[in-house]
Amino acid sequence: MTEPELEVIWDPVKARANIAKHGVTFAQAATVLLDPLALTVFDAAHSEVEDRWFTLGMSSAGKLLAVAHTYQPLGPARFRARLISAREATRRERVQYENEAP
Numbered sequence: 001m002t003e004p005e006l007e008v009i010w011d012p013v014k015a016r017a018n019i020a021k022h023g024v025t026f027a028q029a030a031t032v033l034l035d036p037l038a039l040t041v042f043d044a045a046h047s048e049v050e051d052r053w054f055t056l057g058m059s060s061a062g063k064l065l066a067v068a069h070t071y072q073p074l075g076p077a078r079f080r081a082r083l084i085s086a087r088e089a090t091r092r093e094r095v096q097y098e099n100e101a102p
Helices: 012-022 026-034 091-100
Strands: 005-009 039-042 053-058 064-075 078-088
Touching (some): 005 026, 012 026, 026 053, 026 064, 026 078, 039 091, 053 091
Antiparallel strands (some): 039 053, 053 064, 064 078
């Protein structure tokens, strides 16, 4: 079975705004999508214009982050994720991750 390939992109202006607002870089947030224990759910409340997803996972720096993003299929086992926002997880999200991660 082929391992899925994931390309992660973001808007540089939005990335700078995210650092100012949440103190989290999109480069760090991108690593959350590689967490094998990450929890990902469809974000129906914010999907009026495009399908959005919400992932709660551990970054490569060991921080639990909440990341909003889109997914776009590019072909067999190839996907592109576009980051929208990222922040440190709340206490409630941390408990959820610890209790529900596979």
